[in-house]
Amino acid sequence: MARGRFITFEGGEGAGKSTQLRRLAERLTQAGVEVVTTREPGGSPGAESIRALLVNGDADRWSGLSEALLMFAARRDHIERTIAPALDRGAWVVCDRFADSTRAYQGAGGGVDPALISALESHVLSVRPDLTLILDLPADAGLARAGARGGGETRFESKGLGFHERLRQAFLDIAAAEPERCVVIDGRDEIAAVGEAVWDDVRTRLLDHG
Ligand SMILES: Nc1ncnc2c1ncn2[C@@H]1O[C@H](COP(=O)(O)OP(=O)(O)O)[C@@H](O)[C@H]1O
Ligand SMILES: [Mg+2]
Numbered sequence: 001m002a003r004g005r006f007i008t009f010e011g012g013e014g015a016g017k018s019t020q021l022r023r024l025a026e027r028l029t030q031a032g033v034e035v036v037t038t039r040e041p042g043g044s045p046g047a048e049s050i051r052a053l054l055v056n057g058d059a060d061r062w063s064g065l066s067e068a069l070l071m072f073a074a075r076r077d078h079i080e081r082t083i084a085p086a087l088d089r090g091a092w093v094v095c096d097r098f099a100d101s102t103r104a105y106q107g108a109g110g111g112v113d114p115a116l117i118s119a120l121e122s123h124v125l126s127v128r129p130d131l132t133l134i135l136d137l138p139a140d141a142g143l144a145r146a147g148a149r150g151g152g153e154t155r156f157e158s159k160g161l162g163f164h165e166r167l168r169q170a171f172l173d174i175a176a177a178e179p180e181r182c183v184v185i186d187g188r189d190e191i192a193a194v195g196e197a198v199w200d201d202v203r204t205r206l207l208d209h210g
Pocket of ligand 1: 190
């Protein structure tokens with residue numbers, strides 16, 4: 001059995017990641033692919049416990065560095081227990097956020113040295129995404145959507161517009177630096193149109209080319 005493919009969704013709050021992840025998983029399933037959907041922070045029992053520490057409470061509850069270390073602790077458990085076993089048995093894994101979110105939120109947003117984040121990546125990431133779909137839209141539009149959605153876990157949403165504008169630029173910089181892995185998709189379009197753009201990229205980059 002061939003190893004599965006690893007797809008990640010990235011972008012700011014309210015960009016449409018969770019919405020598009022569900023749609024993509026349905027289309028892949030219809031195409032006959034076994035899909036495992038998961039999310040970060042979280043995705044394994046231990047990592048979900050760490051998630052609760054990260055997404056609740058005051059905006060300044062953690063320093064950027066403490067937050068980055070918690071994210072990587074969660075990420076390692078998620079890889080060991082969920083992502084790598086699924087890929088090994090041939091399933092495709094579609095993940096709502098992954099390491100690029102740490103580069104953006106704790107690096108560009110939280111002031112953690114990018115060299116330290118790269119060093120953590122090189123030790124922790126035994127798997128890297130085959131394709132990263134970055135949903136892009138203005139920070140204020142995303143925050144408005146996320147606010148209307150409700151549902152708690154608002155610690156990162158509460159960090160202020162300037163923070164979220166830095167994140168947007170950070171994701172665009174990642175995409176520019178790694179065009180082989182990343183595509184930027186306009187998240188301002190209607191849900192169905194964004195879904196078509198997502199499917200186009202997955203089809204041409206992963207399904208048509210083995
Ligand atoms: N393209 C879109 N246009 C309008 N509303 C959208 C679009 N994509 C998602 N939404 C809505 O915006 C809110 C945030 O979407 P969600 O997928 O939860 O974003 P994220 O996971 O990136 O934070 C949800 O209420 C969702 O239904
Ligand atoms: Mg989401």
